[in-house]
Amino acid sequence: MSHETIYQSLYIQGRGALNRELTRHLRTGRALRKPHRKEGQRLHRLKDMVSISQRPAEVEDRAVPGHWEGDLITGEQNQSAIGTLVERKTGFVLLLHLPEDHGAVAVQRAMIAKMSQLPKILRRTLTWDQGREMANHAQIAAATDLDIYFCDPHSPWQRGSNENTNGLLRQYFPKGTDLSRWGVGYIDYVAAELNNRPRKRLGWKTPAETLDELLSDPTNPSAVAMTG
Numbered sequence: 001m002s003h004e005t006i007y008q009s010l011y012i013q014g015r016g017a018l019n020r021e022l023t024r025h026l027r028t029g030r031a032l033r034k035p036h037r038k039e040g041q042r043l044h045r046l047k048d049m050v051s052i053s054q055r056p057a058e059v060e061d062r063a064v065p066g067h068w069e070g071d072l073i074t075g076e077q078n079q080s081a082i083g084t085l086v087e088r089k090t091g092f093v094l095l096l097h098l099p100e101d102h103g104a105v106a107v108q109r110a111m112i113a114k115m116s117q118l119p120k121i122l123r124r125t126l127t128w129d130q131g132r133e134m135a136n137h138a139q140i141a142a143a144t145d146l147d148i149y150f151c152d153p154h155s156p157w158q159r160g161s162n163e164n165t166n167g168l169l170r171q172y173f174p175k176g177t178d179l180s181r182w183g184v185g186y187i188d189y190v191a192a193e194l195n196n197r198p199r200k201r202l203g204w205k206t207p208a209e210t211l212d213e214l215l216s217d218p219t220n221p222s223a224v225a226m227t228g
Contacts, residue, residue: 046130046150048138052158055149059125065089065214066124068146069162070111072102072133073169075179081133082179082187083110084169086161087122090214091199091207093165095191097184104135115144119215125149127159168194 059067067088072081083096096110115123125147128134137148151158172190173179195208202210 046132046135046137049130049134049150050148052127052149052151055125055127059088059127062089064124065211066122068126069159070126070128071159071162071166072098072107072131073166073173073179074102075173076176080179082169082173082182083107084162084166085111085114085126086165087207087211088161090210091161091165091202092211093191093194093207095169095187097187099180099183102133104133107133108136108140111140112143115146120145121215127151127162129156129159165194 058064065087068085069088070083070085072083074081081098081102083098083102085094085096086092094114096107096114098106098110100106123144123146126140127149128137129151130153134140134148134150137150140146141148156163169190172193173182192208196206198204198206205213
């Protein structure tokens with residue numbers, strides 16, 4: 001059963017509202033389901049983008065590290081944003097500091113700076129939605145050696161790891177607030193908090209522990225490739 005089926009069974013048809021006793025059990029606490037896009041708003045298409053349908057099958061099964069999902073979380077009236085990146089195998093999180101704006105150039109610069117700090121073995125693919133902030137995806141791909149793929153419209157589940165992480169991040173960066181007021185130090189602190197939070201799917205290890213073990217194990221092909 002998908003998350004969409006669950007939500008459809010909870011939200012009252014015709015009004016999009018939840019009974020109060022159900023609302024408090026949702027992580028977001030919202031009693032209304034708000035559409036992400038206004039009715040009639042047309043989708044744009046990024047130049048030369050590659051569809052998620054062409055993404056290698058190895059990305060889906062999480063067997064190999066280095067495959068990332070990304071997005072922006074935005075603040076009040078979408079005037080501010082923080083970039084979010086999640087590694088699919090380990091759940092390791094990187095956050096992009098975007099204090100001035102979150103246009104294509106700002107995202108390009110922040111992503112190249114952050115991803116270039118990683119070893120090459122952890123830079124395989126990136127999956128993003130079709131937001132305009134990724135208009136310079138070709139330049140990002142060339143600078144980081146990432147193959148970048150784009151989700152289908154209205155398909156956030158194609159970035160499920162990232163969507164889940166963005167929900168966790170809202171505990172630190174609430175909706176409707178000015179995200180530009182947070183400095184890079186605090187943003188890195190939040191990323192470290194998530195990376196050191198035990199995860200059930202990792203056998204209650206943390207993303208940081210899992211990534212460290214993965215890259216330090218000499219019997220692991222990824223570690224061999226990293227040091228070779």
